[in-house]
Amino acid sequence: MKTSNTILGIIGAAAAGALLGVLFAPDKGSKTRQKIADKSKDYKDELKGKLENIASTISANGKDLMNQGKSKYNNAKAEVSDGIEHITN
Template identity: 30%
Template sequence: MSKSSNTLLALVLGGAIGAAAGILYAPDKGTKTRKDLSKKAKKEQEKLVKQLKETRESLTDNAQQAKLSFEEKLNSTISTASHKADDVIATLETKLAELRLQNAKLQKDATVEKAKVKTEKALS
């Protein structure tokens, strides 16, 4: 049970016990006692409505704060992931450029080697 549920239960139970004790030990007439009980019940009802309203507002505020906090953390995580992805892409592009240079050198070396072989065959 939540704190607000326990508080609500305590209020209702306290009101009922108080009403029962008031009836049992009432020194006044029944009509006066009923009026007093009615006034007390209205006051307790007003307190209860006020507490429910405050609890609802508090829960709404907490939910909004949690949502904002989540959105901030999500944006931060996305931003960090984006930067890391950019770093990975930059590293991959650098490696690709290096591999292209190595490939071009290997192709050049292979072409030179083929030309040497052809020249040697032609000279022999």
């Protein structure tokens, strides 16, 4: 989680820097607004991709943990059944 916060911080700082750079550039207002819109879309798309990557990683890790838990449960269940069978025989 700390890495994702760092990534989001870097992206936010880069976006703020780009926005300030565009605002102080000597261009017409319409061109400046278009540049801001384009950069915003680029950053939005980049952030969306990173968030999707983080979500898929979390999902994969959750599935792995679930499978490990099921396996351990089944092993414990088998051991208990074997123990009960051993006691009753």
